[in-house]
Amino acid sequence: MKPAGFAYHRPATVDDAVAVLAEVSPAGKVLAGGQSLVPLLNMRLAAPEHLVDINRLTELAYVRVDGDEVTVGALARHADVEHDDAAYAVLPLLRDTLEHVAHPTIRNRGTTVGSIAHADPAGELTAVLTLLGGTATLRSMRGERTVAAADFFTGPLTTCADADELVTSVTFPVPEGRTGAVWTEVARRHGDYAVCGTGVVVTLDDDLRVAGARSAYVSMGPEPAVLDLTDAVAGAMYDDADWAAAGRLAAGRLEPDDDIHATAAYRSHLAEVLTARAAGDAARRAAVA
């Protein structure tokens, strides 16, 4: 199908963009890469009156590494983030995760910030932002605010962003201490929506004993939530910890739904196995970090 008609706005600067959003609020929708929004428009599941196209806001087309954090502007494509060597050097989890986000053709156009602003419960970067305790920065005519990921996502496809706000960037903090991070997922076909996916961060102390472990998921609930798995493995040597227990702990706390792709029971099973696997791999990475 074809999209319904809309009034089209093509601002050239961020200031212009937030002015337009304020003017048309609450009937405006931001268009970045369009890889989530345009399918919704084509299928007429959404028909906003105004589209504010931010593809001219080249000031937001950046990936910036600043010491212990990576900040991604709203016009950085997934492929730009994935191929950014400086970002990979400090936070390999970004590239490792992005390789699971759809297909290269989609990543060439879709933006990381757009994916996060879309807040799809199956969106890997929403889980990674939450897992790392990252933030989103929002601009409007009323000013700028920075919101923690845990407060940003308020439900499936829903964030705390107001209709006149533009998410200008997101910031991924590099985990502190001796840490390793791994993303893994199961999908029917590589690049499709995951049936279950998890990112795990494991922190070791100076003796290579587990000091902390936490995980986040896609397709396992309405919005990304971080689980603390430390109790199951605290104090164990990195190569001798009971990661299966961490997996069981995680699966016990998740309440996935059935859908046409998988039953809730199968998703829980995947969460248990994938959590254990990713945590073990993350610990081994931390040991050589």
Added chain:
Amino acid sequence: MSAAEELYEVSLVVNGVPRSATVPARRLLSDFLRHDLELTGTHVGCEHGVCGACTVLVDGRPIRSCLQFAVTVDGAEVTTVEGCTRPDGELGHVQQAFRECHGLQCGFCTPGFVTTITAYLEENPAPTADQAREAIAGNLCRCTGYQNIVASVLRAAELRAERA
């Protein structure tokens, strides 16, 4: 809405030729190419970004033309399957490889594969069979079973190297 729909002039360089047309903002790039520029080589399958048949190159990068408004990419350089030939009009290396390896049957999905593989080989001139399979993972084909398309990717890499 359509009666009062605002129109935009969109200018692209398509396969090296400057082209323009005046269209509403909601005109998808796939429809712009097919209906307004009459370049019907680009095929429209699912129209929501799943099948890959409509893939074209925008400034050298493969994208889904059904998930892009023409007005958004105003000013860009676009390569469609019609532009994947040799300069003399003969089959390009990817097209030649598909012919040699029987990489198509009905041909509906082929334009998307040809553009995707053309761009892929620019970045990865000598892929392994596994890499070739991953390179085409975003495109659906309901005829071939993909084996001959993987073979076509590998053959296209050889032809490309020979012609370089």
